[in-house]
Amino acid sequence: MIPALTALKAAVAALLEARGERGLSALVAGGELALAAPPQRWTLGSREVSASRLSLAVDAPEFATLTADPSRLAAVKEAFASAVRTPETELADLSLVLRLPGVRRGWSQIYREAALPAAPERPAPDAVLGGAAALLEASGDARGAAMLRRARLEEAQVAGGRSAALVRCVVRLEPADRAALDRDGERAERLRRAVRDAGTRPSEAIASVELATALYPLGGAAAPEARLARALAARGAVAVTIRRGDGPERDGVELAVVASGELLRVRITAAPEREHGLWRAEGIRAITVAAGDLTTPERTEELAALLCGGELP
Numbered sequence: 001m002i003p004a005l006t007a008l009k010a011a012v013a014a015l016l017e018a019r020g021e022r023g024l025s026a027l028v029a030g031g032e033l034a035l036a037a038p039p040q041r042w043t044l045g046s047r048e049v050s051a052s053r054l055s056l057a058v059d060a061p062e063f064a065t066l067t068a069d070p071s072r073l074a075a076v077k078e079a080f081a082s083a084v085r086t087p088e089t090e091l092a093d094l095s096l097v098l099r100l101p102g103v104r105r106g107w108s109q110i111y112r113e114a115a116l117p118a119a120p121e122r123p124a125p126d127a128v129l130g131g132a133a134a135l136l137e138a139s140g141d142a143r144g145a146a147m148l149r150r151a152r153l154e155e156a157q158v159a160g161g162r163s164a165a166l167v168r169c170v171v172r173l174e175p176a177d178r179a180a181l182d183r184d185g186e187r188a189e190r191l192r193r194a195v196r197d198a199g200t201r202p203s204e205a206i207a208s209v210e211l212a213t214a215l216y217p218l219g220g221a222a223a224p225e226a227r228l229a230r231a232l233a234a235r236g237a238v239a240v241t242i243r244r245g246d247g248p249e250r251d252g253v254e255l256a257v258v259a260s261g262e263l264l265r266v267r268i269t270a271a272p273e274r275e276h277g278l279w280r281a282e283g284i285r286a287i288t289v290a291a292g293d294l295t296t297p298e299r300t301e302e303l304a305a306l307l308c309g310g311e312l313p
Contacts, residue, residue: 005033005034005035006033008033008080008083008084009028009029009031009033010029011083012028012076012079012080012083013025013026013028013029015079015082015083016028016075016076016079019075019079021075021079023065024072024075024076024079027058027062027065027066027076028056028076028079030058030059030062031056031057031058031062031099032056032057032058032099033054033055033056033057034054034055034057035052035053035054035055036053036054036055036093036095037053039051039052039053039092040053040092042090042092044090047087049087049088049089049090050088050089050090051089051090051091051092052084052089052090052091052092053092053093053094053095054080054084054091054093054094054095055094055095055096055097056076056080056094056095056096056097057097057098057099058096058097058098058099059098059099059101060098060099063096063098063099066096067096073096076094077091077094080094081094122155122167122201122204123199123201125152125153125154125155126153128153128155128169128195128198128199129148129149129151129152129153129171129195129198130149130198131197131198132148132191132194132195132197132198132199133145133146133148133149133194135194135197135198136148136190136191136194139190139194141187141190143187144187144190144191144194146234146297146301147173147174147177147180147181147191147297148171148191148194148195149234150173150174150177150230150231150234150297151171151172151173151174151177151214152171152172152214153169153170153171153172153195154169154170154172155167155168155169155170155199156168157204158207164202164203164204164205165203165204165205166204166205166206166207167199167204167205167206167207168206168207168208168210169195169196169199169206169208169209169210170209170210170212171191171192171195171209171210171211171212172212172213172214172215173211173212173213173214174213174214174227174297175213175214176296176297177297178211178212178213178214181211188211191209191211192209192211195209196209224253224268224291227297227300228255228266228268228300228303228304229255231297231300231301231303231304232257232259232304234304235259235304235305236259237257237258237259237260237304238257238258238259239255239256239257239258239266253267253268254266254267254268255267255268266288266289267288267289268288268289268290268291269288269289269290269291289303
């Protein structure tokens with residue numbers, strides 16, 4: 001048994017040929033007929049009919065021919081209306097559809113198969129800070145770049161974006177760095193601008209960049225080993241706490257540091273701050289420093305530079 005739509009298309013093609021429209025007859029015969037929507041119930045005078053919406057998909061040359069001459073398209077639609085018309089049925093509409101090469105179907109039949117591109121993942125906070133620090137360095141602000149490398153970034157999406165999501169950024173700086181920025185408004189604004197530039201993405205916009213102090217346990221500033229570990233991480237080194245003197249004697253903390261391809265041992269004692277730059281080395285692979293030597297970001301950076309094979313400023 002011939003499918004209903006195939007039989008209808010053949011009848012329309014035959015009707016057009018009988019009317020002397022051989023070109024249009026061949027065009028219809030070569031097209032693909034489909035139901036565009038479920039039939040509708042129409043009331044025409046005293047009778048109710050089922051009105052069908054059809055679509056005819058044709059290749060680009062035939063599509064151009066019909067759309068360039070409205071009379072030809074009207075002739076095709078009238079032929080379909082004549083073929084569909086019965087006491088119970090009518091043609092609601094005939095849509096002309098461009099048939100896509102390769103799939104041989106119209107877009108309406110395949111658009112659901114087209115997947116939206118996956119949104120790229122948001123960059124890691126450290127990557128945003130690294131990009132912002134590099135931008136500051138390229139702009140000649142090495143001190144601002146060093147502040148960002150010692151900092152931590154927190155991000156949260158906020159409501160209000162229409163075309164793009166909005167993200168609020170909080171840069172948590174070392175207390176000494178945050179205090180210094182209170183006295184240097186221009187540098188503070190450069191830090192905010194650099195973070196905004198590094199964090200902006202096609203699908204997200206930076207709503208605000210806030211500068212805040214780092215958070216530490218109540219009753220003290222940053223543990224010296226934590227400060228040193230962050231300074232080393234900013235230089236590409238890795239530091240791991242391997243022993244902590246939590247007993248009554250509290251004989252300090254030991255870190256294992258991998259820097260410049262070498263394994264070092266760093267022991268931080270509770271001794272008071274020494275004269276500037278006087279750290280006591282124990283052989284080649286160990287060094288002892290006083291906790292007081294790590295009270296400021298600048299002194300911590302100096303020690304990190306030494307451990308990473310650099311020269312002291």
